[in-house]
Every structure is written in C-alpha cells, then in structure tokens.
Amino acid sequence: MDIVSDDPVELRAAFRAGWSPRSTARLAPGRVQANLVALPAAAALDFAAFCQRNPRACPVLAMGAPGERVLHGVDLATDLPRYRVWRDGAAAEEPIDVAALWRDDLVGFLLGCSYSFEWALGQAGLVLRHWASGSNPPIYRTTIPCVPAGPFAGEVIVSMRPLRPADAIRAVQITSRFPRVHGAPLHLGLPGLIGVDLERRDGGDALLPEADELPVFWACGVTPESALRAAKLPFAITHYPGAMAITDLWNADLAE
Amino acid sequence: MDIVSDDPVELRAAFRAGWSPRSTARLAPGRVQANLVALPAAAALDFAAFCQRNPRACPVLAMGAPGERVLHGVDLATDLPRYRVWRDGAAAEEPIDVAALWRDDLVGFLLGCSYSFEWALGQAGLVLRHWASGSNPPIYRTTIPCVPAGPFAGEVIVSMRPLRPADAIRAVQITSRFPRVHGAPLHLGLPGLIGVDLERRDGGDALLPEADELPVFWACGVTPESALRAAKLPFAITHYPGAMAITDLWNADLAE
Numbered sequence: 001m002d003i004v005s006d007d008p009v010e011l012r013a014a015f016r017a018g019w020s021p022r023s024t025a026r027l028a029p030g031r032v033q034a035n036l037v038a039l040p041a042a043a044a045l046d047f048a049a050f051c052q053r054n055p056r057a058c059p060v061l062a063m064g065a066p067g068e069r070v071l072h073g074v075d076l077a078t079d080l081p082r083y084r085v086w087r088d089g090a091a092a093e094e095p096i097d098v099a100a101l102w103r104d105d106l107v108g109f110l111l112g113c114s115y116s117f118e119w120a121l122g123q124a125g126l127v128l129r130h131w132a133s134g135s136n137p138p139i140y141r142t143t144i145p146c147v148p149a150g151p152f153a154g155e156v157i158v159s160m161r162p163l164r165p166a167d168a169i170r171a172v173q174i175t176s177r178f179p180r181v182h183g184a185p186l187h188l189g190l191p192g193l194i195g196v197d198l199e200r201r202d203g204g205d206a207l208l209p210e211a212d213e214l215p216v217f218w219a220c221g222v223t224p225e226s227a228l229r230a231a232k233l234p235f236a237i238t239h240y241p242g243a244m245a246i247t248d249l250w251n252a253d254l255a256e
Numbered sequence: 257m258d259i260v261s262d263d264p265v266e267l268r269a270a271f272r273a274g275w276s277p278r279s280t281a282r283l284a285p286g287r288v289q290a291n292l293v294a295l296p297a298a299a300a301l302d303f304a305a306f307c308q309r310n311p312r313a314c315p316v317l318a319m320g321a322p323g324e325r326v327l328h329g330v331d332l333a334t335d336l337p338r339y340r341v342w343r344d345g346a347a348a349e350e351p352i353d354v355a356a357l358w359r360d361d362l363v364g365f366l367l368g369c370s371y372s373f374e375w376a377l378g379q380a381g382l383v384l385r386h387w388a389s390g391s392n393p394p395i396y397r398t399t400i401p402c403v404p405a406g407p408f409a410g411e412v413i414v415s416m417r418p419l420r421p422a423d424a425i426r427a428v429q430i431t432s433r434f435p436r437v438h439g440a441p442l443h444l445g446l447p448g449l450i451g452v453d454l455e456r457r458d459g460g461d462a463l464l465p466e467a468d469e470l471p472v473f474w475a476c477g478v479t480p481e482s483a484l485r486a487a488k489l490p491f492a493i494t495h496y497p498g499a500m501a502i503t504d505l506w507n508a509d510l511a512e
Contacts (some may be wrong), residue, residue: 165443172428175442184429187421187468189445214445 008246012079020081020096023242025115032181032251033244034061034110035070035085035221037228038076039236041066044107044189046150048229051109051148057156057223058178060113061249067104073248074110077102082240089232092190098237106237111219112181113244114159117174120155124174128161130207136242138162139203139220144186146223151231157196157202158217162209168216175218177255187217264502266384268335276337279498281371288437288505290366291477292318292339293484295492296334297322300363302406305366306483309403313412313479315368315390315436317505323360329504330366333358333430338496345488354493358414363495368437369477369500370415372507373430380430384417386463392498393417395459395476399451402479407487413443413458414450414473418465424472433511443473 001091008028021215024033039047044066051058062071069076077099085093085101095101114137118128130137137159144156163171168188176184187194198215203222209215228236237243260270264284280289295303300322307314314483318327325332333355341349341357351357370393388392393415400412419427425443432440443450454464454471459478465471485494495501 154510165445165449169428169441169444173432176429176432185425188425188469189421193421193468212446212449 008073008248011246016075016078017079018096021243024081024246025242026242026248030119030251032061032249032254033074033113033115033249034247035110035113035124035224036080036108036110036239036245037224037236038108038238039105039233040103041105041107043150043231043233046152047109049149050146050152051224053149054156054185054223055179056219057146057221059182060109061112061166061180061247062104064108066107068108069102071110073110074245076108076245080239080245081243082124084238084240086228086233086236086238088234089166089229094240096138101237110245110247111221111224114182114218115244116180116181116254117218118173119251120178120255121171124170126163126167126171129160130205133205134209135205137204138201138207139222140196140217141202141226146227151233152227154223154226154230156186157220157223157226158196159204159220160198160215160217162207162213163216164213168214171216180254181251182218182221185216189214191215191217227252264329264504267502268330271337272331272334274352277499280337280500280502281498284502286375286506286508288317288328288503288507289369289371289391289500291369291480292332292336292364292366292495292501293480293492294362294364294494295489296359297361297363299406299487299512302408303365305405306402306408307367307480309405310412310479311403311435312442312475313402313477314441315364315438315496316413317368317436317503318366320364322363323444324364325358328365330501332364332501336495336501337499339507340494342484342489342492342494342498344490345485350352350496351463351492357493366482366501366503367477370438371500372437372510373434373474375507376434376511377427380426382423382427386417386461389461391461391463393460394457394463395478396452396473397458397482403485407489408483410479410482410486412442413476413479414481415460415476416454416463416471416473418463418469424470427472434512436475436510437507438477441472442475445470447471447473
C-alpha cells in the first residue's frame with residue numbers, strides 16, 4: 001500500500017483499517033510523532049515521576065487520565081501501525097491493534113521522538129547521513145544512570161548521529177529549542193566517557209563517524225522501554241519500534 | 257595600587273589618572289568590557305564592512321561618528337589602562353593615554369570581548385581552567401579565512417577552552433545567547449580540521465585538554481588586530497591586549 005496521505009487524520013484511519021507500514025518515518029511531514037507507553041494506573045504515578053526526573057530521555061508530550069484513549073487526535077488503542085504488548089517485563093506480542101486489550105485503568109503517555117528534532121535539523125539545512133540509506137541511527141546503552149522512580153530504573157540509552165564540528169554546534173543550538181522531543185545532545189565526542197564503544201551498538205543500524213566528524217549523542221526514546229523491562233510490570237503497551245503515534249501537533253509549534 | 261572600585265565610572269577615572277593594570281580581567285564584575293579599534297574615517301567604512309561580514313570575530317558593540325570620543329561612557333582616548341598605536345601596520349607605541357594622538361577623523365569601534373561570554377559561563381556554574389591560574393586561554397591562528405573588506409583580511413583567530421563534553425554542550429547553549437560578544441563556538445574537537453595544532457599556540461598561555469575534555473574554540477578579538485596588520489594602515493589605535501575598555505553596559509543585558 002502506498003502512502004495514503006500527508007494528513008494525520010487520514011493516516012490514522014488507514015492504520016486503524018489495517019495498514020501497518022514498518023516505519024512511520026517520513027509520513028505526515030512536519031507533524032509530531034510520538035513514543036507510546038500505556039500502563040496500569042497503579043504504576044502510572046511512578047512512571048510519571050520517572051519521566052519528570054529523566055526529561056531528556058522521556059519528555060512527556062501528553063499524559064491521559066486512566067482509561068482515556070485519545071490524545072492529540074490519536075486513539076492509542078487502534079491508531080498506531082503496530083504495538084508491543086509487555087507481560088512481566090518482556091515483549092510478548094506485536095499486534096497491529098490493541099483495542100481488545102485496552103483496559104479502563106490504562107494511563108497513556110506520549111513521549112517526544114527523535115523524528116521531531118531531526119525534522120528541525122533538516123529545516124535548518126543539516127543533512128543526517130542515515131537519511132540517505134533510509135536506515136536508523138545506531139543506538140547505544142550508556143553508563144549514565146537514569147534517576148529511578150519506583151520500579152523504573154536503568155541506564156540512559158542514546159542514539160548517535162555523526163556530524164562535522166560546525167554542524168554539531170548548530171545541532172546543539174537547534175535541538176536546544178526542542179526540549180519536549182529530547183532537546184540538546186547529552187554528549188558529543190569522547191564516547192568512552194559515557195561507556196560507549198562505537199563499534200558495539202545495542203540497536204539501530206551501523207554508522208560510524210568519518211575522520212572529519214564527531215559522534216553526537218541524544219537521549220533516546222528506547223530508554224523507557226528499558227525501564228519497562230526493569231520494572232517487570234505484569235502488563236503494559238508500547239508502540240512497535242519505528243511505528244510511532246502520528247499526532248495532530250506540528251513540530252514547529254514545539255520550538256521554545 | 258589596589259582595585260579602587262567595582263564602579264566603571266570610578267575605574268575609568270583611575271585609568272585616566274594614570275593607573276595602568278596589566279589586565280582588566282575581573283574588574284567591574286558584570287560589566288561589558290570591549291576591544292577598541294580606532295582608525296581614520298577613510299578606512300572606517302571598509303572596517304565596518306569587515307566587522308559586519310565577520311560577526312563572530314568582530315561583533316560591534318558601538319561605532320562612533322568621526323572624532324567622537326565617548327562610547328558607552330568610555331572616553332576612548334584616555335579611559336583605557338593602556339593602548340597600542342599602529343603605524344604602517346605595525347605596533348609602534350604602547351602608551352597609557354592617546355589624547356595627544358587623537359584626531360578629528362578617527363572612528364572608534366568597541367568590539368565584544370570574551371570576558372563577557374566567560375562571565376555568562378561562570379553565571380551558569382561552569383568553571384574555566386585558566387581562571388584558577390589567572391592566565392589567558394591559548395590563542396591559535398586557524399585556516400578559516402575572514403571574509404575580506406577593502407584592505408582588511410586574514411584568517412580567523414580563535415581562543416581555546418578545554419571543556420568536558422556535557423559542559424561543551426552547555427557552553428554552546430549559553431554563549432549562543434550572546435552573539436554580540438563572539439557568540440557560540442566556531443568549532444570543537446578535531447582541531448586539525450581548522451588548521452590548529454594544540455601544541456603550537458600563537459598567543460595566550462599554555463593549556464591543553466585533559467583526556468576527558470574537548471578543545472572548544474571561539475572566534476577571538478585578536479582577529480581585528482591581525483586584519484589591521486594586513487591592512488598596513490598608516491595610523492590606528494587599539495587597546496593593549498588584556499587592557500580593555502570598561503563600559504557602563506551590563507553583560508546580562510546583552511543576552512538575546
């Protein structure tokens with residue numbers, strides 16, 4: 001199935017009708033896409049605190065009331081291309097719809113996503129190398145601890161984009177204006193200081209800096225997934241990696 | 257002579273009366289200090305264009321009319337601790353007063369100085385290593401060309417401060433708010449890309465990054481001095497290095 005539309009309402013309708021593209025990257029240009037975490041109200045207060053204490057990794061764009069299914073135009077149970085269902089801290093199923101699993105005590109969180117800050121970098125004329133190949137930036141687990149909250153804990157996970165120094169400075173300036181979608185880089189250069197060996201990634205696709213580039217690291221939306229594993233909750237729902245919630249929000253409106 | 261006051265009016269009076277400290281660093285905390293360039297009106301239009309085209313190295317805080325001696329409270333001919341007089345592109349004299357040399361056709365420029373952005377970094381809790389020793393950061397001539405204007409040309413000169421990566425990111429954020437005092441770094445990491453060998457400085461005092469630090473480079477107010485040498489003007493006046501013009505302006509008011 002081809003891309004049906006640039007309109008988030010029509011895209012969500014297509015997902016609801018069963019269209020399940022592998023990734024939502026490059027869909028609905030300019031719109032905010034988000035990570036989804038939905039978990040029982042009994043754990044939601046701790047998770048809200050975890051996000052508040054780790055805002056670079058887990059910036060909250062929206063938080064629903066218990067049972068509330070629609071946030072920023074997205075029906076959390078039907079409007080994403082694919083989901084992950086977590087049972088006892090492990091990914092158990094990967095359905096394209098979770099309406100039958102939705103519960104009245106589930107609290108949904110939409111968390112900012114790197115697609116938004118990459119959009120901002122592109123608007124400023126920067127070109128990220130992984131775009132050309134349609135791949136994902138490499139992901140690394142760092143030795144930087146998250147500030148724990150209740151059962152949620154773990155290390156910050158980062159994505160890495162190689163940039164020439166002047167572009168790295170520009171990228172700090174641009175992404176600093178977008179704290180709700182991971183904001184400024186956490187680190188750049190000297191990967192060993194945060195426990196990263198660039199040759200040994202924990203996710204994403206392979207990409208190494210050239211001789212004229214620095215590795216630039218942003219906190220990554222995979223961090224909450226890692227915290228979910230640590231928390232070993234009996235039940236939770238997230239988006240399937242890359243298959244994000246496409247909201248009605250505009251990236252441009254998130255600029256501080 | 258001890259420091260007479262934190263008040264710029266009293267400090268300038270003391271300089272006018274003959275006090276000539278080697279450096280104005282740490283005097284008049286919070287006030288804007290500036291580089292001085294005064295040159296004949298016949299060359300001033302080209303110099304104004306040079307500054308406009310190279311705003312990181314030569315950010316103009318004030319530009320006088322021909323013969324105008326007082327800018328932001330500073331009598332340009334008497335109120336600095338020491339001067340350099342340039343003849344045919346070379347530093348010829350270093351008097352503590354240039355009232356006898358002042359001419360009705362001289363146009364004064366006050367250019368932003370690193371003391372201001374270092375103040376901003378200090379306000380944000382960063383500690384620069386050269387502060388502890390009371391020394392100056394190392395200065396390097398890069399291979400980055402200035403955009404020329406008339407006879408003014410040359411390479412951008414930079415100062416280098418070693419910072420840990422997270423502090424380097426913070427420093428980009430903070431100094432980006434101060435474009436009138438050199439603004440964001442020009443470069444960080446990978447000094448060879450801008451023609452710099454950290455072991456071979458062109459000024460300032462020796463300071464090398466530790467293993468957990470990156471070299472961070474800002475455009476430096478020595479750049480216009482280099483352009484003056486290139487222009488070989490028959491006559492010009494600047495401040496003596498480190499002995500800046502202390503203005504009535506507050507650094508905090510320069511934040512964009």
